[in-house]
Amino acid sequence: MANVSLQHVYKVYQNADGKISPNAKPAVSDFCMEIEDKEFIVFVGPSGCGKSTTLRMIAGLEEITDGEIYIDGKLINDVEPKDRDIAMVFQNYALYPHMTVYDNMAFSLRLRKVDDIKRAKDGTPILDEAGNTIPIKRKYTKAEIDEKVQEAARILAIEEYLGRKPKALSGGQRQRVALGRTIVRQPKVFLLDEPLSNLDAKLRAAMRSEIIKLHDKLGATFIYVTHDQVEAMTMGTRIVVMKDGFVQQIGAPQHLYDSPANVFVAGFIGTPQMNFFDGHITPDGVITFANNQRVVLPKHVLQSFDLDKIGSGLDIVMGIRPGDLKLVNEPVADGGVSARVSVIEALGNETIIYADMDKDSDFSLDRTPTTITASVKVRNNPARKDEIYLAFDLECIHLFDKATELTLKK
Ligand SMILES: Nc1ncnc2c1ncn2[C@@H]1O[C@H](COP(=O)(O)OP(=O)(O)O)[C@@H](O)[C@H]1O
Numbered sequence: 066m067a068n069v070s071l072q073h074v075y076k077v078y079q080n081a082d083g084k085i086s087p088n089a090k091p092a093v094s095d096f097c098m099e100i101e102d103k104e105f106i107v108f109v110g111p112s113g114c115g116k117s118t119t120l121r122m123i124a125g126l127e128e129i130t131d132g133e134i135y136i137d138g139k140l141i142n143d144v145e146p147k148d149r150d151i152a153m154v155f156q157n158y159a160l161y162p163h164m165t166v167y168d169n170m171a172f173s174l175r176l177r178k179v180d181d182i183k184r185a186k187d188g189t190p191i192l193d194e195a196g197n198t199i200p201i202k203r204k205y206t207k208a209e210i211d212e213k214v215q216e217a218a219r220i221l222a223i224e225e226y227l228g229r230k231p232k233a234l235s236g237g238q239r240q241r242v243a244l245g246r247t248i249v250r251q252p253k254v255f256l257l258d259e260p261l262s263n264l265d266a267k268l269r270a271a272m273r274s275e276i277i278k279l280h281d282k283l284g285a286t287f288i289y290v291t292h293d294q295v296e297a298m299t300m301g302t303r304i305v306v307m308k309d310g311f312v313q314q315i316g317a318p319q320h321l322y323d324s325p326a327n328v329f330v331a332g333f334i335g336t337p338q339m340n341f342f343d344g345h346i347t348p349d350g351v352i353t354f355a356n357n358q359r360v361v362l363p364k365h366v367l368q369s370f371d372l373d374k375i376g377s378g379l380d381i382v383m384g385i386r387p388g389d390l391k392l393v394n395e396p397v398a399d400g401g402v403s404a405r406v407s408v409i410e411a412l413g414n415e416t417i418i419y420a421d422m423d424k425d426s427d428f429s430l431d432r433t434p435t436t437i438t439a440s441v442k443v444r445n446n447p448a449r450k451d452e453i454y455l456a457f458d459l460e461c462i463h464l465f466d467k468a469t470e471l472t473l474k475k
């Protein structure tokens with residue numbers, strides 16, 4: 066069992082003189098989350114948004130400025146890192162180059178003490194005068210260490226490399242050894258900070274599925290940090306999207322994709338990125354956007370939005386994913402737009418069309434208020450400068466309050 070609870074956690078870094086400036090911006094603000102046992106949680110967000118800081122506070126490598134962190138219901142704010150039953154893997158895992166793979170994995174176990182009771186040579190417990198066992202701390206035996214290293218090597222399929230030095234391994238094998246060093250300790254919580262970002266794209270994809278399998282095998286709680294939304298979407302049971310030290314949204318990958326809470330999450334999750342248009346909506350669902358383009362929401366779609374907030378009309382940001390646009394032969398009144406193609410990317414299984422609703426555009430790739438991206442599956446692709454008609458899947462339109470950038474979904 067290992068659930069992790071973060072309650073109103075803040076981090077403000079100190080200056081070099083050890084003081085906190087009165088106007089210092091927190092690196093992490095009011096982080097609240099209940100992580101259940103055996104979850105695979107991914108912290109995702111742009112560089113500098115506070116992912117590593119949060120992870121390091123859980124690990125005990127960074128002091129918590131305010132708030133509480135509990136592991137298994139136990140307040141750990143002031144517990145030493147080594148006593149937290151966690152293990153951490155970093156992007157820059159440093160293996161000891163002069164040691165074999167076996168010794169790299171055995172190393173931390175040789176330093177560790179385990180709880181045991183005082184025993185005679187034959188293993189029978191020695192009792193005190195009151196007849197109780199006597200608790201002691203002792204080192205792991207050679208046999209115990211060997212069992213743990215062999216077990217980790219088996220799980221990671223690196224048994225045949227145990228005698229090699231790190232320099233005789235590929236990048237992926239080295240990364241597996243780095244994971245092995247944490248597995249041998251059998252921690253309740255694994256913390257991984259961008260462990261794959263030094264690997265090439267192909268290896269990264271392979272290691273991604275290995276880590277997912279590892280999580281299944283170990284039955285431990287994983288917290289994984291990445292700036293890569295694809296990694297987040299494919300690995301997490303739940304994802305935490307962060308920006309500027311603030312949690313933006315927590316949810317299952319599909320939930321974040323379907324129901325982003327704000328413009329930032331909508332734009333961060335999903336490739337190609339969601340199209341956004343500044344616009345205005347009336348209470349009867351007429352949306353004008355991007356130089357007098359217009360779509361009208363069917364009643365049942367309109368009712369899925371907060372009509373109180375729309376009131377007598379509201380300035381909005383409208384979002385539509387490229388995959389929710391369809392290439393059609395005729396203009397669609399109140400449900401689509403016409404545009405001129407700027408660039409075509411034919412990927413084989415799909416085609417990404419970059420187009421401009423302003424017919425007099427200069428066909429550059431720059432995003433303007435009238436550019437629109439569609440991802441379509443067609444065999445006869447349009448050509449550059451063709452006029453095309455795009456139909457909106459009106460059920461998939463996202464609306465955000467322009468002032469707050471928060472979703473208008475009920
Ligand atoms: N040791 C530190 N001292 C001062 N500021 C730091 C320190 N570490 C990180 N920061 C700042 O805290 C913010 C969050 O950093 P970090 O948690 O490393 O972000 P991420 O891992 O999401 O890229 C950034 O603005 C960063 O510059």
Ligand SMILES: [Mg+2]
Pocket residue numbers: 116117118
């Ligand atoms: Mg980081």
